[in-house]
Amino acid sequence: MARAVRSLDELGQTRVARLYRTAPIGPTQPEFLNSAVELLTELGPEALLDRVLKIEADLGRQRRERWGPRVIDLDILVGGAPFRSARLVMPHPELASRRFALSPLAELYSGEIPGLGLTAGELLGRLPDEGVRVVEDVEWVARRCSA
Template sequence: MAGSKGIFLSLGSNLGDRQATLASAREEIAKRIGTISGESSVYETEPWGLADQPAFLNQVIRVETALAPEEVLRIILDIEHELGRVRQERWGARVIDIDLLYYNALVLDSASLTLPHPRLRDRLFNLIPLTEIAPDFINPLLKKTSLELLQMCTDDGVVSKIS
């Protein structure tokens, strides 16, 4: 699409039919945000931040979009809500979590959105699938590739490829 930007989204689910929820999220993203041009395998991961909850399924997708970053965020929040996400506690269990990791090479720090995602470099459950589909993508703030960030990550959570 003309004027499109490559963005990376992280999808996660640890309640209900996790696979079906990820599939529904991908379908809605393709309808409302843009063309999915890459998707990682799906990984089962230990919870991050709050350990006493079910394991997550996580995936990273690349999407081509002509939408502005704030519009992408608004649609992401709408999709989460429509798929049943209820925001109760930070890092708690959730039907769906969609995070905007990168919006092309944009660096942004506004009241509603920080890009690149500020905790990306600390999370194996994001870095492993991201590196699978974009090992050479350079974090515009840290000037490191996805692979370099993965190699530097000190997170020791278990991340297992399931499909």
């Protein structure tokens, strides 16, 4: 994940949330580590998606099985305004139901999510506790503090 964040640093100014450990969605596999990165960039939504997909590929992501094991999974959750194309929808269509995405997002962005009309914190309040747990990783904490 740190390599992904370093690659995102090249696209603009970043802030990084804490790490969270969650149960996987889909087939049996190890728990996931989740975080969020706020990225201030001049790239448009489609250009950003292209760069994110390249970062995933560079880190060894191979798209085989939906929700199957993967080295890295980078999602564009929200943008400055709602966006919809054949390749990308912002806010992420499943964001409002995903505690593992909303928890780190709430650390970085307290405003109303464009297109949803609620904050990440308000959306979290509507969801059951799915066992999303903060991971105190010394290297990750150091990365967050130096960003």
